Amino acid sequence: MNILVYINSSNHLAKSALEAVAYAKKIGGTITVVATGSVDDATLGTLGEYGAQKVLVDRSVSTEDSQQVTRLIAKAAESTGAELIVFSHDLVAKAVAPRLSVRLKAGLISGAVDVPNANGQVKVNVFSGKAFGFVSVKSATKIISLLPNSFQPEKSGSACAVEAFDGGAGASVIKVVETKIPEGEIPLPEAELVVSAGRGLKGPENWGMVEDLAKVLGAATACSRPVADIGWRPHHEHVGQTGVAIRPNLYIAAGISGAIQHLAGVNGSKVIVVINTDPEAPFFKAADYGVVGDAFEVLPKLTEAVKKFRSTPH
Amino acid sequence: MKILVCISKSPDTTSKIAFTDGNKQFDENGVQYIVNPYDEWYALVRGLELKETLGGNLTIITVGNVADEAIIRKALAIGADDAVRIDADPKDAYYTATQIAEYAKSNGFDLILTGKETINYNGSQVAGMIAEALDLPFVSLATKLEINGTTARMEQEIVGGIQVVEANLPLVVSCAKGMAEQRIPNMRGIMAARTKPLTVVAPAAVEELTAYVEYGLPAAKSAVKMIDPNNMDELVALLHNEAKVI
Ligand SMILES: Cc1cc2nc3c(=O)[nH]c(=O)nc-3n(C[C@H](O)[C@H](O)[C@H](O)COP(=O)(O)OP(=O)(O)OC[C@H]3O[C@@H](n4cnc5c(N)ncnc54)[C@H](O)[C@@H]3O)c2cc1C
Numbered sequence A: 001m002n003i004l005v006y007i008n009s010s011n012h013l014a015k016s017a018l019e020a021v022a023y024a025k026k027i028g029g030t031i032t033v034v035a036t037g038s039v040d041d042a043t044l045g046t047l048g049e050y051g052a053q054k055v056l057v058d059r060s061v062s063t064e065d066s067q068q069v070t071r072l073i074a075k076a077a078e079s080t081g082a083e084l085i086v087f088s089h090d091l092v093a094k095a096v097a098p099r100l101s102v103r104l105k106a107g108l109i110s111g112a113v114d115v116p117n118a119n120g121q122v123k124v125n126v127f128s129g130k131a132f133g134f135v136s137v138k139s140a141t142k143i144i145s146l147l148p149n150s151f152q153p154e155k156s157g158s159a160c161a162v163e164a165f166d167g168g169a170g171a172s173v174i175k176v177v178e179t180k181i182p183e184g185e186i187p188l189p190e191a192e193l194v195v196s197a198g199r200g201l202k203g204p205e206n207w208g209m210v211e212d213l214a215k216v217l218g219a220a221t222a223c224s225r226p227v228a229d230i231g232w233r234p235h236h237e238h239v240g241q242t243g244v245a246i247r248p249n250l251y252i253a254a255g256i257s258g259a260i261q262h263l264a265g266v267n268g269s270k271v272i273v274v275i276n277t278d279p280e281a282p283f284f285k286a287a288d289y290g291v292v293g294d295a296f297e298v299l300p301k302l303t304e305a306v307k308k309f310r311s312t313p314h
Numbered sequence B: 001m002k003i004l005v006c007i008s009k010s011p012d013t014t015s016k017i018a019f020t021d022g023n024k025q026f027d028e029n030g031v032q033y034i035v036n037p038y039d040e041w042y043a044l045v046r047g048l049e050l051k052e053t054l055g056g057n058l059t060i061i062t063v064g065n066v067a068d069e070a071i072i073r074k075a076l077a078i079g080a081d082d083a084v085r086i087d088a089d090p091k092d093a094y095y096t097a098t099q100i101a102e103y104a105k106s107n108g109f110d111l112i113l114t115g116k117e118t119i120n121y122n123g124s125q126v127a128g129m130i131a132e133a134l135d136l137p138f139v140s141l142a143t144k145l146e147i148n149g150t151t152a153r154m155e156q157e158i159v160g161g162i163q164v165v166e167a168n169l170p171l172v173v174s175c176a177k178g179m180a181e182q183r184i185p186n187m188r189g190i191m192a193a194r195t196k197p198l199t200v201v202a203p204a205a206v207e208e209l210t211a212y213v214e215y216g217l218p219a220a221k222s223a224v225k226m227i228d229p230n231n232m233d234e235l236v237a238l239l240h241n242e243a244k245v246i
Helices: A015-027 A039-048 A066-080 A091-104 A208-217 A226-228 A260-266 A295-312 B035-052 B066-078 B095-105 B126-134 B188-193 B232-241
Strands: A002-008 A030-035 A054-057 A086-087 A107-112 A124-126 A131-137 A142-146 A161-164 A175-182 A194-197 A218-223 A250-254 A271-276 A287-290 B003-005 B009-011 B034-036 B056-062 B082-087 B111-115 B136-150 B149-159 B161-168 B171-175 B198-201 B209-218
Touching: A002 A015, A002 A066, A002 A091, A015 A030, A015 A039, A015 A142, A030 A039, A030 A066, A030 B161, A030 B188, A039 A054, A039 A161, A039 A175, A066 A091, A066 B126, A066 B136, A091 A107, A091 A124, A091 A142, A091 B095, A091 B136, A091 B149, A107 A131, A107 B095, A142 B209, A194 A208, A208 A250, A208 A295, A226 B209, A250 A295, A271 A295, A271 B232, A295 B149, A295 B232, B003 B126, B003 B232, B034 B035, B034 B066, B035 B056, B035 B066, B035 B111, B035 B136, B035 B171, B056 B066, B056 B095, B066 B082, B066 B188, B066 B198, B082 B095, B095 B126, B111 B126, B126 B136, B126 B171, B136 B161, B149 B171
Parallel strands: A002 A030, A002 A086, A030 A054, A054 A161, A086 A142, A107 A142, A194 A218, A194 A250, A250 A271, A271 A287, B003 B056, B003 B111, B056 B082, B082 B198, B111 B171, B136 B171
Antiparallel strands: A107 A124, A124 A131, A131 B209, A175 B161, B009 B034, B136 B149, B149 B161
16 A cells, blocks of 8 residues: 655654654555655654655645645645555644545544554544544545554664655745744643643642642643633643643643543543542542642652652662 | 634533444433534634624534524524524535535635534544635634734644744634633523524535444543552652553
8 A cells, every 4th residue: 555644844853753654654555755844854764764665855835834735745645646644633734634635535534543443444532532433434545644642653664765846835825924932841742741730729829839840750731721711821731622632641630620621631641640639539530540638738749759769760 | 704603513511422323323312412612612702703893794504404503593692693504414524514615615705714623523624624625725723813904813823832824815714722712692692593594505415535433432440549648759659660651
């Protein structure tokens, strides 16, 4: 099977890009990557180590313009005879994959969490993670976007060739006015460890202890919805059904009740630790480890314990 | 300004999720349907705010059957001027988007808004599909939207930050949190909604491209392990040795 994997990489190859290539490798076939973004050829060539046979790159395409990216991928799909096109389910894919589906009349499965089963059906999360479903595609060409952090990238091959490719994109109709990226923060969707807190923390002035723990762990910080709504924390930290959905390896929740809408965005976490004064808090039902206690005492103790652990060799 | 807001129904956020018919059908027993929160709170309300400042008309559209008229009336009560129901079961995103695009094609909208995804299928597909079918620019998951003349300025959350982009109308935008604040319909709105126009349109012939074959529920979690609040060393050890996450 000819598989095309689209990668949007500005500055560095995101882990999600490696996941997408390794996912295609696991499905099996001839894998061509089509890439946009500023990453240099040598770095793009390392995608060969994850299974790519060749990388086609068009740096003139603006990833903000879904029409340009769609034209590029459609052209690459035609030139490689792609039967399957794989994306990582990120902001660009959410704009481009549906367009491509219409353009190529190719069924789209978004948010895949596994490779297709023996019947070609693909598992996805539905009802905000409260259930899963298996989707089949009726068209000959198929498109899958892979949920980040649901597939482990594995290295096996060696570097591959990188070729310039003219996507025939034309001028962009989307103008980027400004990009604001705060320095030094770990972006939440990419974070493997997340420390989160809710209304139980009583006020924004108490977030220091959340940040202290996040710092010693090298974790990102998150919060429940009311906390973002009252303005204690920035909106981009709000996780849950109506906020960011995350799938970190470790999610530590302090002073969060564990309402169903909160769980919906975090129940994909591999391990959940809950700290709450109320032993009946619903979050304990979804937790792997629970601490019934006051976050104001437990968080600093946990920070100290992590510090101690980090300073002793293992 | 002619604004079209796409709304879909979704189970109330507290609904218990279950399946019937050998896990092939969603169990609707006891499920209360609401307007998908992203459609209602962000797309619809931002659309209304824009209409209120710039003038014009806001139409809502849904692909669905007679039972879905309840969510249409809710959206009308919040302030939409009129509504369109395409009389069909929304079989998959492609089917739904194509129906909406067919209607939009012959009605010339300046702005088409959707929520970023539905909370039942979480696909993030319909808006981009409409944009492609109409050959329009599309901005996904916008958290802010301002219109100045024929130019739209939007913010999007990108990995680790925010990006500000501009595009010309006509345009398709999917809306995420930040766009607007939820509005509760008042008595006057609810009364007015009863008499606002609702057009029912026959569906176009469209083949769907995907199908849900089966559903399931995640395996039950094993019981939580409780740790003494005075023994955080034990928690750290478990996270390292047992869970292997630090
Ligand atoms: C349509 C809809 C969508 C929603 N989407 C989201 C979403 O995306 N994300 C989200 O988070 N919520 C969402 N919500 C809100 C959700 O239902 C809850 O209201 C919210 O998650 C509660 O936040 P909380 O746990 O921080 O606050 P609370 O419910 O007030 O809980 C605070 C918790 O802190 C504990 N506590 C208090 N003091 C301490 C202490 N000193 N130490 C330790 N624990 C303490 C309490 O026992 C309690 O369990 C949504 C709601 C609706 C209706």
